[in-house]
Amino acid sequence: MVSSSKGESASDGENSSGDAPESDSKRLFTEGEKVLAFHGPRIYEAKVQKAEIRKKEWRYFVHYLGWNKNWDEWVGKDRLMKHTEENILKQQAVDKKAGVDKNTKSGRSAHTKPKSSADAKVDKDEPKTTSAKGKKRKADSGIEENPATDKLIKIHIPPNLKKQLVDDWEHITQQNKLVKLPRSPTVDDILRKYLEYKSKKDGVMTEAVGEILNGLRGYFDKALPTILLYKKERQQCRDAISDNTSPSSIYGAEHLLRLFVKLPELLGYVKVEEETLIRLQQKLLDFLKFLQNNESTFFVAVYDGPKVTEGSSKGNKDN
Incomplete structure (x- = not known):
């Protein structure tokens, strides 16, 4: 996953200052809504934290549930899906085809067993949850735990x-x-x-x-x-x-x-x-x-x- 920086967020805001407002009817997702988000080849559970018109279209600032906030980013509607049973099955199918399960190290196994109340505690218990999930993420990628996680360099891929x-x-x-x-x-x-x-x-x-x-x-x-x-x-x-x-x-x-x-x-x-x-x-x-x-x-x-x-x-x- 590629994280977005606070500087990028501020820049997007400046670029959208002159945009003509769109109707609320075109906003597909609301602040606080739990969604499924595409990031690279995978689909992750996420939460919409902000919804704003940027460059004449609705953009959504999402937090990937169970991941460090360094990965939060602005995305368009094409990167998001409603958190429905049908889309959860699609997410699980993508994981299965990618060979992701509890016994592999190619991705997160959390999606094979969707959470409900536990997800709601992610943002409230950030220090503890981030630490645990951060270790899982590094284990999945084949990289040992990195104590400098909060100082990761930000690389915005076009x-x-x-x-x-x-x-x-x-x-x-x-x-x-x-x-x-x-x-x-x-x-x-x-x-x-x-x-x-x-x-x-x-x-x-x-x-x-x-x-x-x-x-x-x-x-x-x-x-x-x-x-x-x-x-x-x-x-x-x-x-x-x-x-x-x-x-x-x-x-x-x-x-x-x-x-x-x-x-x-x-x-x-x-x-x-x-x-x-x-x-x-x-x-x-x-x-x-x-x-x-x-x-x-x-x-x-x-x-x-x-x-x-x-x-x-x-x-x-x-x-």
Whole structure:
């Protein structure tokens, strides 16, 4: 999940000051309403905290129940569903298809057993509940507990790239397709193109940009096999990556974008000054804009069919 900052919230408010008001009849969700919210490939229980007209349409500030408030964000109506029995079944179906249950570490198991009164206590018991759920979230992602959770760097992924993440999830988990490997351009190619872009734009290349790109490459190579792959992609990864090759020379923009969802948590372990984190955040956002501006070139248009047979897929079920 990608969290939204208070600064982003304030900015949205300023941008909407001149918008023409819409009728209340167009507001689909009300403040305090419990809803189901799409975030990346998953559907989570959430609570609408605010409902305002922003950029001529209703936007909703949601809190994901059982999650730290750092993940609170403004979303549009296309990201929300009514909390009905029918939609809960849809949520559970999505979890099942993604392989999420009590025995896996690929997602939260709380949705397999919807809560009622317990959910109402989440906001009232924030310190205790956040701590417990925070540990669960980190266990699910394969990352140990991070004591710096409240100081996570905020990375706002542009809407087009968020849609790219959702489409990526749907192709792989719902349509049983894979990204054809090796990709072109690769992650290494994209980082090099960004370096060239910055050099031409700024007229000079600072060491800081080069260091950040090297850091991204290092994080990507280490994170891809452990936390950036869906279950159906693991066999493909084992076939594609050998001892003398790195993921950044095989994979492309689709998997690189997934890294930015995990980066806030990964960077939480790095002990740096707050001012340095702010500068890093700005540079990462600039890189995401570069990805967005080159979306048609960097991201694959068509996914391939599965590279493993039904039998071999079952054989690797528990891997």
